[in-house]
Amino acid sequence: MNETTQTQGSLRSEARIVRGALHRLRQDLFVDAFAFRPMLPLDDARVKGWRQWVPERLRRHVRWAPHIAVTLFATMVFLLGLSSTGDISTFRTLFSVGFCLLVSVPIVITLFRPVGAFWLSFAGFCLALMATAVDLGPWFEMSFATHLAVMTLVVLRTRPRLALEMWVVTIGTGGVLAMLAGVSDGEMVPMALFSAVVLVSAGAIRAWREERKQVVETQTVTAEERSRRTLLEERATIARELHDVVAHHMSVIAIQAEAAPYRVEHTPPELATSFATIRENAVAALTELRRILGVVRSEDPDAFVESDPEAPQPTLAHLDSLLDSVRGAGLNVEAVITGATRQLPQGVELSAYRIVQEALSNALRHSPGAEARVEISYVLGGIGLRIVNGKPSRLATPSPGAGHGVLGMRERVQMLGGEMTADHTEDGGFEVAAFLPVSATGEATA
Numbered sequence: 001m002n003e004t005t006q007t008q009g010s011l012r013s014e015a016r017i018v019r020g021a022l023h024r025l026r027q028d029l030f031v032d033a034f035a036f037r038p039m040l041p042l043d044d045a046r047v048k049g050w051r052q053w054v055p056e057r058l059r060r061h062v063r064w065a066p067h068i069a070v071t072l073f074a075t076m077v078f079l080l081g082l083s084s085t086g087d088i089s090t091f092r093t094l095f096s097v098g099f100c101l102l103v104s105v106p107i108v109i110t111l112f113r114p115v116g117a118f119w120l121s122f123a124g125f126c127l128a129l130m131a132t133a134v135d136l137g138p139w140f141e142m143s144f145a146t147h148l149a150v151m152t153l154v155v156l157r158t159r160p161r162l163a164l165e166m167w168v169v170t171i172g173t174g175g176v177l178a179m180l181a182g183v184s185d186g187e188m189v190p191m192a193l194f195s196a197v198v199l200v201s202a203g204a205i206r207a208w209r210e211e212r213k214q215v216v217e218t219q220t221v222t223a224e225e226r227s228r229r230t231l232l233e234e235r236a237t238i239a240r241e242l243h244d245v246v247a248h249h250m251s252v253i254a255i256q257a258e259a260a261p262y263r264v265e266h267t268p269p270e271l272a273t274s275f276a277t278i279r280e281n282a283v284a285a286l287t288e289l290r291r292i293l294g295v296v297r298s299e300d301p302d303a304f305v306e307s308d309p310e311a312p313q314p315t316l317a318h319l320d321s322l323l324d325s326v327r328g329a330g331l332n333v334e335a336v337i338t339g340a341t342r343q344l345p346q347g348v349e350l351s352a353y354r355i356v357q358e359a360l361s362n363a364l365r366h367s368p369g370a371e372a373r374v375e376i377s378y379v380l381g382g383i384g385l386r387i388v389n390g391k392p393s394r395l396a397t398p399s400p401g402a403g404h405g406v407l408g409m410r411e412r413v414q415m416l417g418g419e420m421t422a423d424h425t426e427d428g429g430f431e432v433a434a435f436l437p438v439s440a441t442g443e444a445t446a
Contacts, residue, residue: 025165028158034116039066039157067111070153074107077146099127099139103146110153118166121150125170129177140187148195152202160203167199227407234408238415241313241350254282315349316376319356323374326360331389332371333360339378348436351412352376352385358405359387359432369393370429382418382437391428409434 041063061068081100102124109117128143147170155163171192178188257279261267314322319335326333344352356374363372370390377384406422413420413434420434 024161028162028165029115029118029169032115033119034113036112037114037157039111042066070111071108073149074104077107077142078104081142095131099124099131099143102127103139103143106150107146107153110150110157114154114157115162117150118154121147122170122173125174126177129174129180144191144195148198151195152198155199155202156206158206160207163199163203167196170195230407231411234411237408238412241354250282250286254279254286257282313346313350314353315346316344316352317349318353319374319376322353322357322360326364326372329364330368331360331364333363333374334372335374335376337376337378341378344383344438348383348416348438351416352383352436354412355385355409355432355434356387358409362405362430363387363389367392367429368395381439382435385434385436386431387433388425388431389429406432 042065043063078100081103082096103121106117106121106124109120125143125147128139132140151163151166151170154166171188175188175192257275260275261272264271323333323335343349356376360372360374363370367389370392372387372389375384375386375388377386409422409432410420413436416436418434418436420432422430422432425431
């Protein structure tokens with residue numbers, strides 16, 4: 001009883017496998033067989049290396065190189081087929097022309113309707129077998145070669161498993177027709193083995209291309225996600241620093257509003273109430289500001305207070321200490337300040353300091369042994385920054401965090417409505433130049 005049950009279970013499993021294989025065969029070769037699936041031209045990344053070897057007038061056509069090659073191959077097959085007909089009767093001539101079209105046109109159709117091209121080529125292959133049976137010409141070898149070329153192109157254009165499916169259909173049907181046509185097994189067996197090797201190779205190439213494409217897409221998504229995460233981290237840092245700036249001013253407003261009534265004798269009740277309202281609103285705004293930005297400042301919303309939360313944010317007044325610390329780290333740097341030094345809004349001062357700090361940090365990481373120069377220009381309407389370093393004197397140690405400092409600097413400059421450039425210099429160094437605008441109202445407030 002147990003053996004009977006196991007046998008039935010095995011039969012059902014095998015039946016499911018067969019049904020699944022037939023279902024896939026139907027979906028791949030029969031459903032929407034002649035659907036329009038055009039092959040797109042090559043993208044710019046793949047033809048970039050070819051352009052230098054192509055004449056300038058033909059470079060714009062390089063993207064269509066596969067289409068041109070397939071079309072030329074089909075034309076060559078058609079012409080070779082006609083040249084092999086020789087001096088024959090009118091009927092045989094018409095048959096030869098029609099047959100040459102039947103075996104060459106599917107090669108071009110693979111560019112637009114790959115599965116449909118297989119069926120047209122398969123029809124030509126079957127017709128060649130029957131023509132051999134009635135002695136209409138030696139078309140069997142030619143039709144097999146072109147049919148194999150069509151199957152190879154279809155596999156390269158679609159999916160690897162079509163290689164097995166098309167081979168089974170071709171060899172199964174072709175074997176039966178070959179016996180009827182009197183083609184010996186000595187011809188069919190080598191052709192079947194050779195076509196299997198070619199199609200397996202084409203399927204392997206197609207699978208490798210798909211795997212490579214997935215790897216590239218994964219790397220692209222990973223790089224974009226890393227850049228996005230870095231940008232969010234930099235914005236979190238900016239939000240924290242802006243919080244400290246705004247919190248300072250809101251605290252001053254609250255303190256001044258609380259002390260104002262005591263500076264005036266016989267303060268009217270309405271004025272005292274107004275000052276009290278100002279103080280309450282300032283304290284409430286400060287509380288909301290700390291609560292909202294506290295979530296951005298730390299992964300733990302309750303861990304808002306740092307080691308020194310009351311420490312002031314750095315400004316350009318702290319530039320000398322920054323340069324001393326950078327020199328202590330091994331970077332020879334000089335600073336040049338032009339224009340009338342004046343106090344700027346705290347947000348601009350903070351961003352200018354951070355840009356100089358990040359640019360010098362990048363010089364330390366990527367240009368060891370080089371000299372750097374910091375130029376700060378106080379001009380009408382804002383402040384200009386230029387940080388340039390020379391060529392490194394030795395190889396830089398790989399840094400896992402490299403590549404995102406410029407992104408943070410751009411974020412700060414864009415936040416203030418300024419402009420920034422960052423690029424390599426001709427002598428092998430690197431230059432960062434930025435302009436941070438400051439309105440007349442902002443300078444008056446500062």
